[in-house]
Amino acid sequence: MVVVTAREKTKQEAVSKNGASFHGKTLTGAQIFVRSLIDEGVDTIFGYPGGVVLSIYDELYKTPELKHILVRHEQGGAHAADGYARATGKPGVALVTSGPGATNAVTGIATAYMDSVPLVVFTGQVPTFLMGNDAFQEADTMGITQPITKHSFLVKNVEELPEIVHKAFHIAATGRPGPVVVDLPKDMLISHAPYYPAKNRDVEIRGYKPIVKGNPRQIKKAAEMIHAVKRPVIYSGGGAVIADAQAELTAFAHRANIPVTTTLQGLGAFPETDSLSLGMLGMHGTWYANMSIQEADLIIAIGARFDDRVTGRMADFAPKATIIHIDIDPTCIGKNVAADLPIVGDVKEVLNDLLPLMTPCDTGAWLKMIDKWKKEHPLRFKKSPDVIKPQEVVLALSELTKGEALIAVDVGQHQMWAAQYYKFTQPRSWLSSGGLGTMGYGFPAAMGAKLACPDRTVIAIVGDGGFQMTAMELATAVNYKIPVKIVIVNNGYLGMVRQWQQLFFGHRYSHVEMAGSSPDFVKFAESFGAVAYRATTHREMHSAFEKMMTENELPVVVDVRVNKEENCYPMVPAGAALHEMVEEDQ
Amino acid sequence: MRHTINLLLENKMGSLSRIAGLFLSRGYNIDSISVGDAAEPGLSRMTIVTHGDDRIIEQITKQLNKVVDVLKVFDLTMEPFVHRELVLIKVQATAGKRSEIMQIVDVFRAKIIDISPQTVTIEATGTEDKVNAIINMLRPFGLKAVSRTGRVALKREFQGET
Numbered sequence: 001m002v003v004v005t006a007r008e009k010t011k012q013e014a015v016s017k018n019g020a021s022f023h024g025k026t027l028t029g030a031q032i033f034v035r036s037l038i039d040e041g042v043d044t045i046f047g048y049p050g051g052v053v054l055s056i057y058d059e060l061y062k063t064p065e066l067k068h069i070l071v072r073h074e075q076g077g078a079h080a081a082d083g084y085a086r087a088t089g090k091p092g093v094a095l096v097t098s099g100p101g102a103t104n105a106v107t108g109i110a111t112a113y114m115d116s117v118p119l120v121v122f123t124g125q126v127p128t129f130l131m132g133n134d135a136f137q138e139a140d141t142m143g144i145t146q147p148i149t150k151h152s153f154l155v156k157n158v159e160e161l162p163e164i165v166h167k168a169f170h171i172a173a174t175g176r177p178g179p180v181v182v183d184l185p186k187d188m189l190i191s192h193a194p195y196y197p198a199k200n201r202d203v204e205i206r207g208y209k210p211i212v213k214g215n216p217r218q219i220k221k222a223a224e225m226i227h228a229v230k231r232p233v234i235y236s237g238g239g240a241v242i243a244d245a246q247a248e249l250t251a252f253a254h255r256a257n258i259p260v261t262t263t264l265q266g267l268g269a270f271p272e273t274d275s276l277s278l279g280m281l282g283m284h285g286t287w288y289a290n291m292s293i294q295e296a297d298l299i300i301a302i303g304a305r306f307d308d309r310v311t312g313r314m315a316d317f318a319p320k321a322t323i324i325h326i327d328i329d330p331t332c333i334g335k336n337v338a339a340d341l342p343i344v345g346d347v348k349e350v351l352n353d354l355l356p357l358m359t360p361c362d363t364g365a366w367l368k369m370i371d372k373w374k375k376e377h378p379l380r381f382k383k384s385p386d387v388i389k390p391q392e393v394v395l396a397l398s399e400l401t402k403g404e405a406l407i408a409v410d411v412g413q414h415q416m417w418a419a420q421y422y423k424f425t426q427p428r429s430w431l432s433s434g435g436l437g438t439m440g441y442g443f444p445a446a447m448g449a450k451l452a453c454p455d456r457t458v459i460a461i462v463g464d465g466g467f468q469m470t471a472m473e474l475a476t477a478v479n480y481k482i483p484v485k486i487v488i489v490n491n492g493y494l495g496m497v498r499q500w501q502q503l504f505f506g507h508r509y510s511h512v513e514m515a516g517s518s519p520d521f522v523k524f525a526e527s528f529g530a531v532a533y534r535a536t537t538h539r540e541m542h543s544a545f546e547k548m549m550t551e552n553e554l555p556v557v558v559d560v561r562v563n564k565e566e567n568c569y570p571m572v573p574a575g576a577a578l579h580e581m582v583e584e585d586q
Numbered sequence: 587m588r589h590t591i592n593l594l595l596e597n598k599m600g601s602l603s604r605i606a607g608l609f610l611s612r613g614y615n616i617d618s619i620s621v622g623d624a625a626e627p628g629l630s631r632m633t634i635v636t637h638g639d640d641r642i643i644e645q646i647t648k649q650l651n652k653v654v655d656v657l658k659v660f661d662l663t664m665e666p667f668v669h670r671e672l673v674l675i676k677v678q679a680t681a682g683k684r685s686e687i688m689q690i691v692d693v694f695r696a697k698i699i700d701i702s703p704q705t706v707t708i709e710a711t712g713t714e715d716k717v718n719a720i721i722n723m724l725r726p727f728g729l730k731a732v733s734r735t736g737r738v739a740l741k742r743e744f745q746g747e748t
Contacts, residue, residue, distance in 0.1 A: 142600055147611045151654040154599050207657045331648040
C-alpha cells in the first residue's frame, strides 16, 4: 500500500501547481528533465556532475525543491539510490556524467539488477553528432549496461523526454523491479521543446504487461496440495519483501500452521521472533532450516529463485519434496529447480487469494520435530571473556535496537553473522547485496536509506575490508549531516576468504590480511568530521554502542576489534548438500 | 532439439542487440537469426533458430518475453509452420562451365541474377536442405562467396475441417 505522508502531499500539490505553470511552455531539455523528475514525485537524487550534464546541474542550482546529494564516487551514488529504494519501495534516482561517470555507476547498477531494486540511473552522453567518434568521456553506456538493466533508453528527440522519464520510472518500479538507464546526449539537454508532462498519461508499452493476478485454478490446486501433506515448509525470498507481503505471509503461515524459512534477501518478510520462524536457510543458514528443507514433503517457494547459495548441491536439494513456486517473474520458475506447480503473479495478490482457501494443516508432529532440532542445533558460538566475538556485535545491536533498526551490510562473514543473529521484525529493514555480492555496498546504501527514512535508526554493519572500498562517502555523510551508524566488524582480514583458505586451502592465507595496512579507523573518521569510537573489550563495545545511539546529527563510526580468526557456521561447503553442513571447527 | 522461434518486437534503438545479448550472456545458441519490418509499421519480425533441451528452450522463450521491446514470442516448432531461406551464391564460371551451372540452377528452380566473365551469382530460395544441396552442387565449380539469410518463418494458417 502506498502511504502518502502529509509532507509528500503538500509537495505533490506544490508540484502540480508548478507543473501547471510550465505546461506547454518551451523549455530546454535540461529544464524538461528536472520538471519531469519533480512530476514523478522524486525528492532526492544522488549524483556527480561532469561536462555533458552541466546544463542539468545549472537547473538543479535553480531548483532547491529537488534535493541533490553530491557523493564522492558514482558507485556510492548508485548504492545510495539503491538503499533509498530498498528502504521505501520507491525508485531511487542517480545522475552521473558520461564515460567514467557511467562506468563508475556500473557496479551499483549490476547490484540493483541482481536484487531486483527499482533504480533509475540518468547518464550523460556526448552529443548525438559525436556519438561513435571516440569523443572525450564517451562510453557506450547503452551497450555496457544492457545486460544489467531491466530496460534502457537513449534520448534522440527532446520532445520524447517526458515520456521516456515516465516510462523509465514505470518500468523500474512495476512487475519484478529493476534498474533502468536513461542515456542523455548533451545536445538533447540544450535543445528546446514545448513541455507536456507525461506523469498523468497512461503508460502504453505494448511489450510490457507484468502478470499480477495468479491463475485461480493453480491457486486452488496449491491449496489442495498443501492440505494433503504432513511436512510443508514455506521458503520465502526477496520477492515477499518487494511485494510488501509481510502481513499476508504471516497470516498464511499461521492459518495453515506451516514453518517459514527466509532467504538472505527475504529477511524481515516474516518476523524472526515468531515461533514458526526457522531463520535463514542456505550456505550459512540455520541447521534446522536446512534440515527442514531436506526432510520436507512440500516446499512453497514464495518470491524466491532457488539460488545456488540456497540449494547447495542441486541434485540432493529437498529430495522428498514437491514444489509450489510463486513468483512474478516467469523466468524464475523452472530456471534452477523444476516446479510441480508454478503460479505466476504478485506474491501479495497470490497469498491474498490463497488465504481464504486455507485451513490449519496437520503439521503438529512436524513442528514438534523442528522444535527438537531447534533445541539440539541452535545457532551457537563459543564466548570468551578476553575477546569480542563478531556474533556478539550483532547480538548487542539487535538487543539495543529491539530488532527494529534498518541494517545495511557489505559482503562476507559479517554479512552472514548479521543475517543470522539480528532478529528482524520488520520488512524493508535489511539492505544487502545478496545477488552480486558487492563489497562497499553497505555504508552508501545506509546513507540512502537514512535520507529516505529519517526517523529510523540506520546501522551499516561492515567489514574492515569492504568499508575501505567506499569509505570516502564519509565526506558525503558529514556534509549533509546524515546520521548513519557504521559498525566495523574489524578482524583485520578479508574474513570470508580467509575462512575458505583455512578450510579448503590448507591454512595458506594468501593476500587476505588487512590489519597492518588499514588506516586507524577512528582517526580516519574523525578527519572527515565524523564521530568515532574504538572498542576492544565488551565493556567498551556496549558503551560505544550506547553513545552511538544518542548521536542524531553526524555519522558515527565504531571500530570493533573482534576475534581475528572466527569462522562462520553452520556452513554448507561448496558442492555439498544442505544436510552435509558443518556446525563448528573440525 | 532445433526450435524455430518467431518474435514480434518494436523496432527501437537497441532492441536487436538486447536480444542477441540475451543469447550471449545466458549462453544460449543461435543457429540463425533474421529480422526485418513486420506488417505493422514500427514493428519488426524476427525468426530465431536455436537448439537446446526443453528446459533451455522454455527459459529462452520466457527470457525473450521479458524483453520490454518484445510484443509476442511464438515457438513454432510444435505446430505447422512454413519456412524458407534465401541464399546468394557467387560461383566461378568461365564460359565453358556456364551451361553446366545453368542446368543445376534449373533443377533447383533458382535464378541467375548477375553474370561476369569469370563468375555468375545465383539466387535460390527454399528450405535449409535445399539451400545446402545447391551449395554442395556448386562447390566443385569454386565458390567465391555465399550469403544466406537464415530461416524466416510464419505459422501455417488453419485449413478448415479435413
